[in-house]
Amino acid sequence: MYLHIGENVSIISSDIIGIFDIDKTTTTGETRNFLSHSEQNGTSVTISEDMPKSFIVVSDGKNIINHQIYISPISASTLKQRVQKGF
Numbered sequence: 858m859y860l861h862i863g864e865n866v867s868i869i870s871s872d873i874i875g876i877f878d879i880d881k882t883t884t885t886g887e888t889r890n891f892l893s894h895s896e897q898n899g900t901s902v903t904i905s906e907d908m909p910k911s912f913i914v915v916s917d918g919k920n921i922i923n924h925q926i927y928i929s930p931i932s933a934s935t936l937k938q939r940v941q942k943g944f
Contacts, residue, residue, distance in 0.1 A: 860939055862913055863929045866904045870940055874914040874924060878933040882912075892926065901926040911936060 859867040882888045892912065895901035903909065907930035917923040929936065 858943060860936065862904065862927055862936060863907075863931050864904050866927065866929075868913065868915050868927065872915045872917070873940070874916055876911060876913050876933050876936050876940070878911055879909050879928075892928075895926045900924060901928065903928040905930040 858870045860870045860873070861867045877888075883892070892901065902925065904927055909928045909930060911929045911931060911933040913927045913929060913936065915925045915927065917925070
């Protein structure tokens, strides 16, 4: 099953490690460092120029260490509902 995360981007839902709210999780330096590090390493993709509301950590399907970060304009709660409903 695929999850539409904004624009024309869909990801395989079974590869999702976590869906996080940008505002709630970036209050700590650790999360900001994680996102900054991912951007510097090229493992972060901003999928829209709209205000980011969530980020999704996705494995490559083989190894949890090899991950991709998608920064989405769709709220974390909406994405979680889509996963639960099977959209």
